[in-house]
Every structure is written in C-alpha cells, then in structure tokens.
Amino acid sequence: MEHPFVIDGKAILVTGAASGIGRATALLCAKMGAQVTITDLNEEALRDTFNNLAGEGHAMVVANLTNDEDLQRLIDGLPKLDGVVCNAGIIKTLLVQFAEKADIERIFDINTVAPMYLTKLLLENKRLKKEASIVFTSSMGGVYNGAIGNGLYGASKAALNGFVKSLALEVASRGIRVNTVNPGITETNIYNNTSITPEQLEQEKAHYPLRRFGKPEEIANAIVFLLSDASKWMTGSSLLIDGGCSLV
Amino acid sequence: MNIEDFMENFADQFDDTDPSEISAETNFRDLEEWSSMIGLSLLNMSEKKYGVKLTFDELRAAKTVQELFDVIASKQG
Numbered sequence: 005m006e007h008p009f010v011i012d013g014k015a016i017l018v019t020g021a022a023s024g025i026g027r028a029t030a031l032l033c034a035k036m037g038a039q040v041t042i043t044d045l046n047e048e049a050l051r052d053t054f055n056n057l058a059g060e061g062h063a064m065v066v067a068n069l070t071n072d073e074d075l076q077r078l079i080d081g082l083p084k085l086d087g088v089v090c091n092a093g094i095i096k097t098l099l100v101q102f103a104e105k106a107d108i109e110r111i112f113d114i115n116t117v118a119p120m121y122l123t124k125l126l127l128e129n130k131r132l133k134k135e136a137s138i139v140f141t142s143s144m145g146g147v148y149n150g151a152i153g154n155g156l157y158g159a160s161k162a163a164l165n166g167f168v169k170s171l172a173l174e175v176a177s178r179g180i181r182v183n184t185v186n187p188g189i190t191e192t193n194i195y196n197n198t199s200i201t202p203e204q205l206e207q208e209k210a211h212y213p214l215r216r217f218g219k220p221e222e223i224a225n226a227i228v229f230l231l232s233d234a235s236k237w238m239t240g241s242s243l244l245i246d247g248g249c250s251l252v
Numbered sequence: 253m254n255i256e257d258f259m260e261n262f263a264d265q266f267d268d269t270d271p272s273e274i275s276a277e278t279n280f281r282d283l284e285e286w287s288s289m290i291g292l293s294l295l296n297m298s299e300k301k302y303g304v305k306l307t308f309d310e311l312r313a314a315k316t317v318q319e320l321f322d323v324i325a326s327k328q329g
Contacts, residue, residue, distance in 0.1 A: 099289070102296035153292050204288075204308065 008233040012037025015083045015133075016231060019069060019122070020092030022049035024192030025141055028220035029089050029227050034058045036228065043067045043078055044092065069118040079125050084133050087231040088126060090119035091141040093161075097153040108156055115160035120167055127175070135179035138171075139230045140164045141223070142184040142242065148250035161186075165242050172240035181239040183230045188246030190218040213248030253302060253328060258321045261301055265293045276318040298324050 016033050020026035021042035027049075030042045034057035041063045044050040054064040065081060067074035069092055093115045098107055119140055126132055145151055146158020147165050165184055172182040189208060209217060226245050229235055244250065255276060262280075263271035269285045280286060291311060298306045304327045314320040 097292065099293050099296050102293070102300050104300070152289050153296075 008236070009229070010036065011087070011228060011232050014038045014086035014231065015041070016087035016089065017041045017043070017082060017085055018089040018091060019043050019119070020141075021053050021064075022046040023053075025187065025190060025220045025223045025227075026089070026091040027053045028224035029091065031056060031058075032221070032224045032228055033087075033231070034062060038087070038231075039083070041065065041082060043069070045069075069122060070113050075122060075125060078122075079129050079131060082126075082131050085126070085131055086133050086136050088123075088132070088136070088138045089141070089227055089231070090122060090138065090164075091227075092118065093141060095157050098156060099153055100155050103156055111156045111160050112163075115157070116163045119164065123171065132175075132178075132180055135236075136181075137231045137235070138168075138180065138182045139227050140168060140182075140184045141227075142186045144186050144188040144244060144246045144250055147186055147242065148244060148246070168242075169240045176239060181230075181235070183235070183238055183240070184242045185223060185226050185230065186242050186244045186246070187218055187223045188212065188249040190220055190223055192220055211249060211252060212246075213252060216247065218245060218247060253321075253325055255318070255321055258324075259317060261297055262294070262317055262320070265290050265297060274317060276316065276321070278317050279315050280317055280320070281315070294320065302328060304328055 011033060016038045018026050018030045018033065018040060021030040022044035030040050030053055033040045037059060039061040040057060042050060042053055043065045045068050047066045050064055050066060054062065063081065065078050067078045069075060094111060096107060096111050123138065142164045143158065143161035145154050146162040150158060168182045168184055175182060209215065223245055226243050230238065230243065259274065259276065263274050266285050269283055295306050295311055298304045302324050304324045306324065310323050314323055
C-alpha cells in the first residue's frame with residue numbers, strides 16, 4: 005500500500021541526538037529507512053545513538069552548535085538534506101529575579117541563536133534540497149502556558165515559534181517547509197540537572213489530562229510526520245503535543 | 253558566609269513576613285507565606301549568592317534556617 009507517511013531514502017540531520025527527543029527521532033528516522041547525520045556535544049552518548057541506528061549510510065559529528073568552527077565543520081560534511089531537526093536544547097529553572105545576564109545569554113545561545121544560525125548556514129551553503137522540511141523542537145511552556153521558574157526557557161523556545169513564521173515565507177518558493185513541535189513535559193534527562201525533583205514531576209503529572217508525561221518516541225513520531233510528505237501542506241505551524249496539559 | 257548575612261538574604265525571599273519572625277531555629281515551612289515558589293527562590297539564592305547548587309532533596313532535608321545554612325556552608329567547602 006502506498007502512503008505518504010514515509011521518509012525512506014531521505015537525508016536528515018538531527019541535532020541533540022545523544023539523548024531524549026533527538027535520540028528517539030534519529031532512531032526512528034533510521035528505522036524508517038532515512039540516512040541520518042546526528043550531532044551532539046556529548047560524544048559518548050552520541051556514539052551510543054549512532055551504534056543503535058538501523059541501516060547504513062549514517063554519520064555522526066561531535067559538535068558544539070554555539071561554536072562557529074564546529075558549525076562550519078558540521079556544514080562542510082553534510083550531504084544535501086531532505087530534513088533537518090533542530091532539537092538540541094537545555095533547560096534552566098530560574099526565577100526571573102535571580103537571572104543574571106549570563107544565564108539569559110546562555111539559554112538563548114543554545115536554544116535560540118544556535119538553531120537560527122544553523123538554519124542560516126544551511127541556506128547559505130545550499131545544503132537543503134527543494135521541498136526539504138525543517139522541524140524545530142520548541143515547547144508547550146512559553147508558547148501555550150507558563151510555569152514558575154520557566155521564563156527564560158519558555159522565551160527561548162517561543163522565539164523559535166516566531167522565527168518559523170517568517171522563515172516559512174522566505175523558503176516557501178522552494179517548497180521548503182518549516183514547522184515546530186511543542187511538547188509538554190517529556191520523559192528525558194533534560195530535568196536531571198535541574199532543581200526539579202521526581203516528586204515535583206509526579207505532582208506535575210496530575211495536571212495532565214492523559215495522566216502521564218510524553219515519551220521521547222511520541223515526540224519523534226510527530227517530528228517524523230513533519231519530515232514526511234504526509235505534512236506537505238503544513239508550514240509555519242506549531243504542532244502541540246502535550247497530553248492535553250495546556251487545556252486545563 | 254556567616255549566619256547573620258544568610259538570615260538577611262533568607263528573609264529577603266519573603267515579601268510579607270517580617271524579618272523579626274525568622275530566627276535560625278525557625279521551621280521555615282511553618283511560616284504563613286511559605287510556598288513552593290519560595291522553595292525555588294531558596295535554591296536560586298543558594299546558587300547565585302553562595303555558588304552552591306542545592307538539590308531539591310537537600311532543601312527538603314533542611315527544616316530550619318540553621319540547617320539550610322549548614323548544608324550550603326558544607327557544600328561551599
């Protein structure tokens with residue numbers, strides 16, 4: 005049966021692929037027959053993702069996406085891409101009154117500036133095929149709701165939602181599509197180094213109508229949908245995946 | 253780091269609680285104004301004012317202002 009929910013043979017770049025949503029996305033893309041280039045700062049975990057990619061023809065590049073030389077090295081080694089998943093990001097739970105300028109700059113450098121600048125380099129270096137699809141991992145928080153201590157993170161992600169609206173217009177003539185996924189709390193290790201505890205997360209879970217957090221694989225499913233021809237008439241959109249959290 | 257200075261910073265995290273209501277022996281979760289947001293502000297205060305990243309478990313283990321001071325001081329080394 006022919007259907008458009010396929011990505012086999014597509015060349016796809018996934019950032020932040022060492023763990024969480026990026027890892028799940030890379031694994032799913034490979035399983036579905038795509039050729040995947042994965043990148044992350046964490047070499048050991050990235051290699052583990054790489055070793056678990058199904059099929060042939062994949063590549064891994066250890067890179068700090070806030071470093072210009074690393075970015076150029078990444079770009080130079082890329083094939084022409086059918087898909088890009090700008091997913092790498094950090095979280096920092098900080099009340100605004102405690103935010104130093106350096107805290108604001110760091111979270112925006114990693115979550116906002118890096119994916120915007122990577123996109124610029126991909127366009128400038130003509131690394132995107134016609135009808136390519138770019139997906140940014142944004143967030144429920146900051147776009148659909150707020151949370152105490154989440155202002156910096158939420159703003160850094162909301163900026164991506166603004167970015168795609170205009171970027172989508174700029175690349176539409178080439179059939180290139182640009183969208184975001186906006187996950188609610190997803191079970192990744194992004195919370196490991198925060199002051200959020202397992203108990204707090206349990207309390208938080210009670211606010212989710214579907215009574216649980218998302219799984220990285222479930223966000224990956226949505227990302228792959230946006231990479232595939234099944235979403236061919238979607239651009240400049242935000243795909244909310246939050247177990248109903250923002251409804252209540 | 254001394255306890256007097258710490259008490260002042262601690263009291264700063266409260267808006268409606270008079271500093272005179274807070275002593276080193278105060279069980280701070282019994283203060284009327286206590287909230288989980290003040291808990292987060294104490295974690296942020298520890299990181300920003302004293303350079304110590306406390307875990308939530310460490311915060312939870314501290315019942316009194318003195319105990320919170322002690323855990324931050326011990327992690328400052």
